Amino acid sequence: MIENRPVIALDFSGMTEVKTFLEQFDKDERLYVKVGMELFYAAGPDVVKYIKSLGHDVFLDLKLHDIPNTVKSAMKVIRHLGVDLTNVHAAGGVEMMSEALDGLAGSTKLIAVTQLTSTSEQQMRDFQNIQTSLTESVVHYAQKTQEAGLAGVVCSAQEVELIKSATSSDFICLTPGIRPAGAAVGDQKRVMTPSRARQIGSDFIVVGRPITQAENPVTAYHLIKNEWEGK
Numbered sequence: 001m002i003e004n005r006p007v008i009a010l011d012f013s014g015m016t017e018v019k020t021f022l023e024q025f026d027k028d029e030r031l032y033v034k035v036g037m038e039l040f041y042a043a044g045p046d047v048v049k050y051i052k053s054l055g056h057d058v059f060l061d062l063k064l065h066d067i068p069n070t071v072k073s074a075m076k077v078i079r080h081l082g083v084d085l086t087n088v089h090a091a092g093g094v095e096m097m098s099e100a101l102d103g104l105a106g107s108t109k110l111i112a113v114t115q116l117t118s119t120s121e122q123q124m125r126d127f128q129n130i131q132t133s134l135t136e137s138v139v140h141y142a143q144k145t146q147e148a149g150l151a152g153v154v155c156s157a158q159e160v161e162l163i164k165s166a167t168s169s170d171f172i173c174l175t176p177g178i179r180p181a182g183a184a185v186g187d188q189k190r191v192m193t194p195s196r197a198r199q200i201g202s203d204f205i206v207v208g209r210p211i212t213q214a215e216n217p218v219t220a221y222h223l224i225k226n227e228w229e230g231k
């Protein structure tokens with residue numbers, strides 16, 4: 001049985017939009033939302049405090065990638081925000097990831113981005129000059145993430161089965177790039193439907209535009225949640 005609600009990507013430019021969006025939901029509906037770079041740079045820690053004060057869970061998606069000492073120091077700040085989940089880029093290396101974990105001091109679950117779901121194999125080869133397959137690269141990053149002691153990775157649902165068999169079944173696979181059948185894909189390259197993501201073993205799905213840009217975001221959310229829960 002699926003216990004994790006779809007994570008809604010609140011890709012908004014400020015607090016007003018967040019309030020307008022969240023106010024559409026029933027007061028008793030406990031959501032899991034993602035605060036990314038745009039919103040955090042615009043509204044700062046206050047937006048996290050506001051969302052937490054409503055009783056929702058928060059994934060702070062800042063994808064840190066810097067030298068180990070800088071990332072550790074940033075995580076020491078993040079640990080006081082009371083978020084439930086945060087992340088770094090696995091490409092920052094094992095030392096950076098384990099310093100990040102140290103900075104959080106057990107306060108928050110930490111996962112790492114493998115290859116962004118907007119990246120195709122061709123783009124990875126041409127731009128990052130990685131000459132393996134994209135799945136090999138993703139699995140490599142997942143294994144290094146586990147070696148560093150993190151709880152899991154951000155990946156496409158397309159890679160979940162391979163990652164779980166190369167790591168362990170309890171290693172979290174959080175999967176953006178989720179699109180209901182027929183929805184606009186936009187800049188995403190490695191996509192999957194909510195129901196297929198569930199069948200394949202994703203632990204969390206992240207959904208932004210198919211909910212936030214829907215005519216009725218609450219209805220769109222519940223349709224996606226039902227599909228994800230196999231209802």
Ligand SMILES: O=c1ccn([C@@H]2O[C@H](COP(=O)(O)O)[C@@H](O)[C@H]2O)c(=O)[nH]1
Pocket residue numbers: 009011036113115116117118154155176177178186188206207208209210
């Ligand atoms: O590999 C990644 C990592 C993060 N994301 C984030 O998820 C959402 C997806 O939004 P959609 O509108 O559903 O495409 C967005 O905030 C990304 O920053 C990702 O897509 N892929």
